[in-house]
Amino acid sequence: MTDHLDAPHQLLLQMLRDFVETEVRPKAKAVDEEERFPEETVRQMARYGLMGIPFPKEYGGAGGDNLAYTLAVEELSKACGTTGVILSAHTSLCAAPIYEHGTEAQKQKHLVPLAKGEKLGAFALTEPAAGTDAAGQQTTAERRGDTYVLNGSKIFITNAGYADTYIVMAMTDKAKGTRGISAFIVEKGTPGFRIGKKEEKMGIRGSATCELIFEEAAIPAENLLGKEGGGFGVAMKTLDGGRIGIAAQALGIAQGAIDATVAYVKERKQFGKPLSAFQNTQFQLADMQVRTDAARLLVYRAARRKDARLPYSVEAAAAKLFASETAMEVTTKAVQLHGGYGYTREYPVERMMRDAKITEIYEGTSEVQRMVVSAAMLR
Amino acid sequence: MKIVVCVKQVPDTTEVRIDPATGTLIRDGVPSIINPDDRAALETALVLKDTTGATVAVLSMGPPQAEAVLREALAMGADEAILVSDRRFGGSDTWATSLTLASALRRLQADLVLCGRQAIDGDTAQVGPQVAEHLGLPLVSYVGSLRPEGDRHLIVKRMFEDGHHVLRVQMPCLLTILKDMNTPRYMSAPGIFEAFQRPITTWTLDDLDVDPSQIGLKGSPTRVKKSYTKGTKSAGKVYEVDPREGARIIVENLREKFII
Ligand SMILES: Cc1cc2nc3c(=O)[nH]c(=O)nc-3n(C[C@H](O)[C@H](O)[C@H](O)COP(=O)(O)OP(=O)(O)OC[C@H]3O[C@@H](n4cnc5c(N)ncnc54)[C@H](O)[C@@H]3O)c2cc1C
Ligand SMILES: Cc1cc2nc3c(=O)[nH]c(=O)nc-3n(C[C@H](O)[C@H](O)[C@H](O)COP(=O)(O)OP(=O)(O)OC[C@H]3O[C@@H](n4cnc5c(N)ncnc54)[C@H](O)[C@@H]3O)c2cc1C
Numbered sequence: 001m002t003d004h005l006d007a008p009h010q011l012l013l014q015m016l017r018d019f020v021e022t023e024v025r026p027k028a029k030a031v032d033e034e035e036r037f038p039e040e041t042v043r044q045m046a047r048y049g050l051m052g053i054p055f056p057k058e059y060g061g062a063g064g065d066n067l068a069y070t071l072a073v074e075e076l077s078k079a080c081g082t083t084g085v086i087l088s089a090h091t092s093l094c095a096a097p098i099y100e101h102g103t104e105a106q107k108q109k110h111l112v113p114l115a116k117g118e119k120l121g122a123f124a125l126t127e128p129a130a131g132t133d134a135a136g137q138q139t140t141a142e143r144r145g146d147t148y149v150l151n152g153s154k155i156f157i158t159n160a161g162y163a164d165t166y167i168v169m170a171m172t173d174k175a176k177g178t179r180g181i182s183a184f185i186v187e188k189g190t191p192g193f194r195i196g197k198k199e200e201k202m203g204i205r206g207s208a209t210c211e212l213i214f215e216e217a218a219i220p221a222e223n224l225l226g227k228e229g230g231g232f233g234v235a236m237k238t239l240d241g242g243r244i245g246i247a248a249q250a251l252g253i254a255q256g257a258i259d260a261t262v263a264y265v266k267e268r269k270q271f272g273k274p275l276s277a278f279q280n281t282q283f284q285l286a287d288m289q290v291r292t293d294a295a296r297l298l299v300y301r302a303a304r305r306k307d308a309r310l311p312y313s314v315e316a317a318a319a320k321l322f323a324s325e326t327a328m329e330v331t332t333k334a335v336q337l338h339g340g341y342g343y344t345r346e347y348p349v350e351r352m353m354r355d356a357k358i359t360e361i362y363e364g365t366s367e368v369q370r371m372v373v374s375a376a377m378l379r
Numbered sequence: 380m381k382i383v384v385c386v387k388q389v390p391d392t393t394e395v396r397i398d399p400a401t402g403t404l405i406r407d408g409v410p411s412i413i414n415p416d417d418r419a420a421l422e423t424a425l426v427l428k429d430t431t432g433a434t435v436a437v438l439s440m441g442p443p444q445a446e447a448v449l450r451e452a453l454a455m456g457a458d459e460a461i462l463v464s465d466r467r468f469g470g471s472d473t474w475a476t477s478l479t480l481a482s483a484l485r486r487l488q489a490d491l492v493l494c495g496r497q498a499i500d501g502d503t504a505q506v507g508p509q510v511a512e513h514l515g516l517p518l519v520s521y522v523g524s525l526r527p528e529g530d531r532h533l534i535v536k537r538m539f540e541d542g543h544h545v546l547r548v549q550m551p552c553l554l555t556i557l558k559d560m561n562t563p564r565y566m567s568a569p570g571i572f573e574a575f576q577r578p579i580t581t582w583t584l585d586d587l588d589v590d591p592s593q594i595g596l597k598g599s600p601t602r603v604k605k606s607y608t609k610g611t612k613s614a615g616k617v618y619e620v621d622p623r624e625g626a627r628i629i630v631e632n633l634r635e636k637f638i639i
Contacts (some may be wrong), residue, residue, distance in 0.1 A: 008575045011454060015566040047526075049568035062568035 005071075012068055016075035018154070019048065028080035031206035032351050038206055040221055041083055046117025051090060055099055059107055060115035062266035066241075066303040070248040074299075077252025078259065079128075081355030082206035084252055087159040088245030090114070093149050094121025094167050097238045098185065099224040108343075109186055110165055122163035124154040124212050125235050132368060134235065135178045139214060141170035146221050148172070148184060150214035153196065157363070160196045160210035164188045167238070168212070181231035185223040192217030203354035240313040242363045243320040244306065247299045250320070250359035251325035254292045257327075257334035257352045261285065264338055281337060289332045295323040314376045321369035331356040380433035380527075380550075382424040383489040385480060386417040386452060386509070388445040389500045413448045416495025420556035422563040423525065424493055431527060434458045437489060440468065440479055446579055454566035454572035461487070465583040471598030473501070473558045477509030479594055482587040484514060490554040491533070494523060507555035517552040523560050 005013065012258055023044050031038050045051055053069040055061025062068075069091055077084030095114040098106055113119040130136040139152025157166075166186045174178035186193060196211030228232045262285065265275040275281050298319040305312035331353035335342035342349045360366045390409040398405050409635040413421070424435045436459040436470065439445045449460035463483050484492060492514075494507035504520070511518035517553040528547065537544040538557060548554075566574075584591060592598055619627055633639045 008571055011450060011566065011571050011574070012568065014451075015454070015568070015571060019565050047567075048565050049570070053568050063572040064568060068572075231424070242475070262387065 004113060008064075009068060009071060009102075009117065012064070013071055013075070015048075016072055019050075019345055020075050020079050024076055024083050025079035026124070026181055028082075028348065029345075029351070031082050032203075033205075033345070035302040037202070037206045037208050038080075038083055039162070041229060042086060042120065042162075042248070044087040045087065049117075050087065050119030051120075052095060052115025053091065055095065055111065055115045059099065060112040062115075065218075066244065067300060067307055068250050068301040070299060071097045071298060072331075073245050073248035074252040074255070074296075077355075078256035080206075081249060081253050081352070081358075082204045083202050084249040085098045085158060085207050085246075085358075086120075086244065087333075088249055089123060089135075090121045090163075092245040093123030093158075093238055094163070094165055095235055097123075097167055097183065097225060100237065101183070101230075101234050102185075105222070106225065107186065114165060117340060119164035120159055120162055121165045121243060122157055122159040122167070123238065124157045124160075124166055124168045125239075126156050127152070128155055129363055135181075135232065137169055137171050137181055138172040139168070140174070141172050141182060141184060143172070143221070144218070147218040148182075148221060148224065150184070150186070150193070150217040152167070152214055153225050154212040156199065156209050157212050158207055160212060161198070161208050165371070166212065167234075168214075169235050170214075172228050173354055176229060178232040179229050181235070182228050183225040183231035183234040183268075184343035185225055186217070186219055187223075190217050190219055203351070203356070203358050205354075232344070237313075240316050241306065243316040243369075244299065244302045244312075246359055246363045247302065248294070248318040248321040250323040250356065251292065251295050251299050253352050253356050253359070254288075254295065254323070254330040257331045257356075258285070258292060260287050260348055260352075261288075261334045261337050263335065264341075268341075275337065284333055291326045292330060295326045298322050314373060317364070317369040320359075320363070321366055321373065325366060327356035328353075329360055380427065380490045380530075381436070381488070382427060382433050382491045382493060383438050383487050384417065384421045384424045384452070384457070385492065385494045385507070386421060386437050386439050386448055387414045387495070388439065388441050388448040388607045389498050390498045411447060413442070413451060414495050414498045414500075415558045416497060416499075416556060418495075419558045419560050420493040420495050420554075421452055421457065422561045423556055424491075425564065426561070427491075427527070428456065428458075431615045433491075434459060436461060436489070438463065438480065438483055438487065440464070440471075440476060440483070444516060446591070449579050450574045451507050451566060453577055454570040455564055456567070458578070460630060461580045461582060463582050463587070467584050467591065470639060471594060472599035472601035472602055473505040473509060475594045475598045477506050477513060478528050478589050478598075479587065480506065481510050482589045483582060484510065485588065486582075486586075488504035490550045492516065492551070494553065494555045496555045496557050504555070507553060511553040514553070517548055518554075519546055519548055519552070520555040522554045522556050524612045525554065537593060572582045575637070 049062040051178050052061035053064045054066050073088050074085050079152050098111045112116045114121050141148040141150050168184045168186045169179050172182040194217045196213045196215050199209040265281050268275050302315040302319040334349040335353050338349055388411050391412045394404045395409050396433040407573045427610050428435050435457045437457045438461045440463040469566050497504035522536045523536045525533050528534050535546050
């Protein structure tokens, strides 16, 4: 399945597999059970240039591309869905919009430390009353002199608390609807900005998901990202890119569950033979792998289109829709093939099944992806 | 300080099988890797680069595919890569290989040459010491750790099975490095993309000052007289018993054979 990758991507894959086996897989169980944010892994990822893969060297990046970034999220997620989403939210949702919409000064100040991994990034669009209907933003940003003053709150923000840099959407002009939304770069430590409640979750439990609270939080006007009123466009484009990352996370979780299952069914014996000798097992595994391979092709297609600067938003939606539903189906079957053992914490597949579910929800639910795909068909 | 690390591309012997009929390695489909001792030598060089600002070149003799290990070395942080490759080198034994590498090293003019102790495919441990001999360089083999002392000396630990020597050695010199000396770093993502933008210098026989009659198969005095695979032993006995009984049987058998 990776034969079609060129030599640099093959070599990256070799590096990622080494890295994941030593640094990520041994910690995945504890990260989940203790709801522990894997800070030391993130530091190691920074050391090896994994926090800025698709950005040019002059901005502190690795000089790679979106396909390479996709491979990284996929490989990390094979062993640990938490680590996969930390990289995805950081890269796609925080560093990428600064790279794509930021001024040169904003890139130097904010993108360079993010791409080097000296800082961690997050993205805040969702609010209690604005989930799927993201246009219903209540958080406001009022221009006062050289500052914008933010008031309101965000929920479900990945990397919150550990992140240094936040892309925050807020209403600069409520009368204008989506055209009144603007995007801002908000730094940790800004007076009036604090982290609220941390969610207790079903899966990706090591990833921090928290509320953000803004009370008269004044940020420099130069931290406006893009044009005033252009924030909704920034957010939607950012999510297009982010969906490639989440699709890669889903893909990794699915493949990780398949790999664990293949090993298990060769070992476990019932009725005097290994489970792998039953035709049902064989056929289930074939279906799981073929579906995952199909998802992989969709994910790589979206990444390659982004790299080629072709429109990719429909392809990203299709990739995320199919990869996330594949992850859910494949991990459920993986638990089934493990029998009672798969339902226990002794084996990783129950964690993978819990981790898979979120990929159908965040960065646009599966329903939203169906809207994007069908809207393009019916245009 | 200029360091040259000699690296060899070898089949990953953890995945290699031996053809029982011919006694030779089945190399088809076996991934190629940097020889583990050489990887440790490279890590040693890269640590010196980090701490002293040394430059690190990697040198490999092999077929064009050996380029892969040089790219990997660049991706780990080496500055320069040289591939010595020529059909006429084919079939070289350790004598011919060390003469060829010595000639390349004369061109490179290093302060410090690092080799792995031995390669996992040939297991001779001869090439490093022979290169030192051809170049007239001081040699310390089986090095377990080292640190620079001033600009011209290294303090090195030479490992033995039951102890070690601490030696002070003057550069230029050649050391052979043990795999267990360190944990080599991963390649870095920026290093990987950069590695494919950098040239790999390729030298053929015509670029080197070696005597053509001393290289390749005809310049190789070593002849393999016989190679064999140890015969597989009988299947052994299987006892389906509880652990306590199992322990008792093991102890009894060891006693019978006077092992304990
Ligand atoms: C762990 C986690 C991490 C997250 N990280 C971030 C983050 O970093 N940044 C951020 O901004 N947000 C983040 N989110 C928020 C996430 O993107 C939202 O939860 C998601 O967009 C869904 O919004 P909602 O939860 O309000 O659900 P709702 O919008 O209430 O949706 C509930 C259900 O109704 C369906 N539905 C809604 N509208 C329609 C419609 N018009 N037609 C058909 N069906 C519809 C949805 O598909 C869904 O099934 C995160 C969420 C979680 C759980
Ligand atoms: C939470 C929990 C509570 C439980 N409570 C009880 C209890 O109170 N009392 C009790 O006695 N047991 C209990 N069990 C055990 C439970 O009944 C077994 O886990 C179940 O019967 C499956 O057996 P197994 O786990 O050994 O899986 P396996 O038999 O190893 O099956 C693994 C997979 O292989 C498949 N497979 C096995 N044989 C074949 C075949 N011939 N053809 C095709 N596919 C095959 C299975 O369908 C499954 O998909 C419990 C298990 C759990 C997880």
